[in-house]
Amino acid sequence: MLMKAYGIAPDTNPTDNFSDAGRTWYTGYLAAAKRLGITSGTGGNMFLPGKEITRQEMFTLLCNTLKIIGQMPAGSSRRTLSDFSDAGQIAPWAKDSMAFVVQTGIAGGSGGRLNPTGVTTRAEMAQVLKNLLGK
Secondary structure, eight states: HHHHHHTTOSSSSSOOOOOOOSSTTTTHHHHHHHHTTTTSSSSBBBTTTTTTOOOHHHHHHHHHHHHHHHHOOOOSSSSSGGGSGGGGGGGGGGGHHHHHHHHHSSSSTTBOOOOSSEEEEEEEHHHHHHHHHHH
16 A cells, blocks of 8 residues: 555566565565565564554654655654653654654644554555645
8 A cells, every 4th residue: 555655566576575575566665675675574584464463563664765765854843752651662763753643743643642552544555645645
């Protein structure tokens, strides 16, 4: 969904992909995401495509994509991670991305929480993309 929204084409004949990428409609997208540096997977050349994605994973993939295509949004919500009671739950690898989405207002949290380890729904991702592409 993320790569389609920003016009990033799948690799048609991937030569390097995650070992669990399989042969599905998203195989070429995983290869492109790996090649471009959008994701390095979960370790051991695995991506775990059947696993649900967390909010911190979604925002990390989003930030990596925006950096690669040169479309990092500007703006300031005047908020920081310390404004959220669950900021300590953010994984070290996701802190920079989570800080960015909070600072730019991409993510505002709910009830003083960011819920970084909560599962992201397609609807939530669609709303984030709609908000970003509508700017």
